[in-house]
Amino acid sequence: MPASHNPKQNQLLAALPAADYERLLPHLEPVTLPLGLVVFESGSKLRHLYFPASGIVSLLYAMEDGASTEIAVIGNEGVVGIALFMGGESTPSRAVVQSAGHGYRLKAAVLKTEFELGGPLQHLLLRYTPALIAQMTQTAVCNRHHAVDQQLCRRLLLSLDRLPSNKLTMTQELIANMLGVRREGVTEAAGNLQEAGLIRYSRGHITVLDRPKLEAQVCECYAVVKREMDRLLPDKTAC
Amino acid sequence: MPASHNPKQNQLLAALPAADYERLLPHLEPVTLPLGLVVFESGSKLRHLYFPASGIVSLLYAMEDGASTEIAVIGNEGVVGIALFMGGESTPSRAVVQSAGHGYRLKAAVLKTEFELGGPLQHLLLRYTPALIAQMTQTAVCNRHHAVDQQLCRRLLLSLDRLPSNKLTMTQELIANMLGVRREGVTEAAGNLQEAGLIRYSRGHITVLDRPKLEAQVCECYAVVKREMDRLLPDKTAC
DNA sequence: CTCCAACCGTACGTTGACGCACAGAGCGTC
């Protein structure tokens, strides 16, 4: 297995003690996560728990009228499909690969068995959950109170945190769907950022030129979520 | 203990097998939940897990500028402080009693011990979590896409589901804080509902006159959440 | 009974986002 494909690229897997990791390893099935892949559909039965190693997965909720909103963003710091180990077998939201990459997955049955052991894996997964919840609640707050410009900043930073480079691949149309706003609204907000020299934009390719300024402009929502993530998933995660 | 004060009024406690319930009983400390009580403050250490038996607790997030948004509503179907059994010791949100009642609480240490046993209590709490998450995500969606009128309907139904009568006690000011909108916006929306004969409103007292019509007018968000609650917390919850 | 505080209703200008419509601009393809 090449160095670029190592389960330990996922921070939760990396935080497992050696013994637990070794036991899990044979069950970790490598998967590629091409852009647009639907990891699981709204309401359908969950068959695997996914550990992204690279790339980004979005949790989306699509309404009856077709409009959608992104609920959370998951990269190599987390897992996709938390309902699985909580005894739910499906969720009303949908998981879509929003930035291509790869990862590993665990069969539902294996996960369940391992989880029931009550060891480090259980603790890690449980500890991750409130961090994810923080992200969801902050999404709700941001949707209510903040302007599109700020939400765009937040969204860019969320992706940036989960990618190795300062280049993002996402069209304005895509961003609009994630934020649940008009495409034109994103055009305008992105134009402002470009004007101010924070990003460069071109046909689906965004280069972040000045991250500090981006952080200066984003709403508090970003920091709140990041703090929770850092707090609950430190290197020193004691299990 | 009078019949009106029974831990089994909380649906999660009621769903516990007799043996587990009996073991827990000595540790369940009765608490009254007066209107406005802050069950726990944003960022502070959680000391107890609360099981509401009557009344309603709101999970709120307050922003730096003082504006706030309600994230979720918890009645006797759930528990307040889920971060506790997931290994978090605090949350960025705040829990406030929004309709007076009473309940029971469990010390953090006791909860932790019981949870680690991996028995029915653990399963029940874990199963409740995705239902709560569904409520949070749907709040995010609703905030983004739906008009104040519909959100008011949703909010009224959420309270109605958790109270024995069709009378709610909440001022428009309070509702506005929960929905994160202007008080005047609530005045208008409530006026519409009153006009249509669905509710009667008077100085902090709302009487729901026609629940079916209210349900006909509410956005899909309400049904989505209710379905998740019913699915994950049926009477027959097998543990 | 009177007064006061809390609660509710209304009004008006402002604004941010929407819906729609269309014009340019880059990139791949044949």
Add this chain to the structure above:
DNA sequence: GACGCTCTGTGCGTCAACGTACGGTTGGAG
């Protein structure tokens, strides 16, 4: 190297919600 598709920019009119300001009503306290 021209065509076509996708992506981005712009320009309207419309509208829901906002901020602000004030008047009216009600219920309880003294």
